[in-house]
Amino acid sequence: EAGVVQSPRYKIIEKKQPVAFWCNPISGHNTLYWYLQNLGQGPELLIRYENEEAVDDSQLPKDRFSAERLKGVDSTLKIQPAELGDSAVYLCASSLDAGEAFFGQGTRLTVV
């Protein structure tokens, strides 16, 4: 069974440019999470979806970040415009209801 798939694995962009990350969760998992992991830190939740509904987006900086989960499967996280401080690893995870969360390999973003 395929795990959580994220793309791209690495992305380098100039500041003020837009960027998007894609996540394909494990088949059948209705809950999807986006986490931000800064260097030397633990992951921090950005947004959690139950099916296609964002049920917790309190930590998502809505002035520049947006996310969507169309049809309750794949999800996209977007930053526009990117800032130097957005350089980090963006992790996607999925779970079946409140079960174990499985993580993807992450997308490492570098903003120059």
Place this chain on the structure above:
Amino acid sequence: AQSVTQLGSHVSVSEGALVLLRCNYSSSVPPYLFWYVQYPNQGLQLLLKYTSAATLVKGINGFEAEFKKSETSFHLTKPSAHMSDAAEYFCAVSALTGANNLFFGTGTRLTVIP
């Protein structure tokens, strides 16, 4: 609110020695507690979890952790370290009921010395 504190950002042990990674939690409700491992350039992999059943939890790769409510601790141990155990370890907490968002500690990097 939930939070965890991991004592020691770096721990070094000799191969074959005891591994002890410390985690203390704070939670206003009964907690779920987790240990995850992260290898370089990889996502997080669940080692073990406490969900209010047995207080001594056994996980993968020979790791185990003991939930001690009186000490609000959930320390991770392994009797004998292997070179392959070198990685970053994260303790995490979530509410036992309701939303299951994970709150992670800052991580402990384990180095195993041959």
